[in-house]
Amino acid sequence: MAYNCVVAIKQVPDTKRITGEAMNDDGTVNRGALPAIFNPEDLNALEMALMIKDKFGGKVTVMTMGLPAASAILRESLYRGADDAILITDRRCAASDTLATSYILSCAIKKLDYDIVLCGRQAIDGDTAQVGPQLAEKLGIPQITYVEELISLEKKTISARRNIGNGWQEVKCKLPVLLTVIDEANDPRVSVAKKLMKCKKARTPVEIQMQMKQDNPGASDDELKQLAGAKVKQLEEKGLLIKQWDLDYLKADLQWCGRDGSPTKVHRIQSVVLTARESKTIEPSEQGIADMVHELISDKTIS
């Protein structure tokens, strides 16, 4: 039988590439100065969903909550083989912590017909690994975290192997289920050139409106609306429309969204200030190093 998969993905700043230029004077990080990338383990989650589709059939839907620019990772998912892409974007989502994020995602996923929800284990900007389990709880489905291998799918039952740090565990569970996938699970495929060429044209309605405005500087608002409407329809027919949902469409309860819906708040942010210690600079010469070793032996640091 075929399985419908929903993959929740996130666009993140590439925290591995932080340089001095990405730091503000007050020591905070200037997110805008960092390249935005597809969260690495979300690619492993997408790959697992695509492997399920390749083997059993079904549909892969990718979903992200973020700024309009997060459509970039949705397009990238389409290149790689996803069938449908949904952008949840709304100013009222801003400042959502993991609890509010999982609530909003759950409202969106409840609109879909799914068997398996997949997430990367964690996003590199926060490293919390919380959204997966919280999303499972909100959907009222079981979770299998740290999946390193999908063992089998038979009718409505899944078996998977979890990496539990000091070993592994194989578990079986009825669908629907949520999986969080770790980087050891697979090597994400690269996009196929033909698909890339086609899916590069995929757009969200907002992107289409902006494009129309740019291309038709003299047009009235009504004309622009008509042009955009036609383009949306055209892309939809080609399967190149990235759906764009807001909190009204999700009928989300605003008390659980954004800042109001987030129990955790930032009390203070400090840039990393390192405490100076009493220290010695050692010459990288044979003598310098031998003296240091001798000192460490005499104070019994090295026995």
Add this chain to the structure above:
Amino acid sequence: MISVNPKGEVWVFAEQHEGKLEDIGLELLGRARILGDKLGVKVGAVLIGDEVKSLAEKLCHYGADKVYVLEHPLLEHYQANSYGKVIDDLVHKYQPQIMIYGATACGRDLAPRVASAIKAGLTADCTDLQIGDHESKDKMYKNLLLQIRPAFGGNIIATIINYDRWPQMATVREGVMPMPELITARKHEIVAEKVHVTHDDLPLEILNEHKREKKVNLKASRIVVSGGAGVGSKENFRLVWDLANALGAAPGATRAAVDLGFIDRDHQVGQTGTTVRPSLYIAIGISGAIQHQAGMSDSQKIIAINNDPQAPIFDIAHYKIVGDLNEIVPKMIKAIKARV
């Protein structure tokens, strides 16, 4: 969520597997004791399993005033749904103000599920927990749990609070909090709780499990020799192994070195790896990202070897050696072999 309850207790989830307590629960009790004393409230340990009551006394010796024992045959093996449900019930019944979990595979699976069910906040991988006040535009919040953690790739330290949807919950990695002293004469109370679990709370069937010993015991080593991305290759990582062997030390690594495949993940030191406090820590080709420092900055002595004099690792090193590690490390090995 539960309402703000300044008289509530400070709780620790006491992880056990197959009737054996994990160290992490004891480590957390040490910090919970400090938090509880500061707040003037009792410290509780939450012990879940089947026939685990005999473990309760040990938890008291490590700082718990009360141990809530939740026993049921269906709770023999951990599952997020069943353990989450009984914790949810317990939190609503006793209204603790703080609950801390180990950031272990089990704790990181469980705590977010509980937080979602209770609709409370949760901060992952805290490196420090303190009590403090928070002033917002119009209000002063007294005696909150300050949940301190590196964030954003370790470039900032964030202090997170939760002033309205309690309990205040956090996870802490193993080894981050020092193991408290054992006190045997402590007065304590064991609370046997009735639990309600059914087969419906056990969606997973555990088919097979394999536990393996870690390839290295970083926590127990007096000396740790770690390599970072700067070592350059798996082949070149031989230098780290050689120096470690010469010193009888444990080989460690940064997350970057592990991600590059230089060495197995068991060797990772740092916020998402093992936290170490050895007598001597030698950092080779390590720039010193804050996540790495979170796992080693309490070492008694630190030697840093790096060709970049601006590398942050030098800010916390006691011995700074600027230069090519390929030349320096063999010189160290030679000096050690000559002297020891």
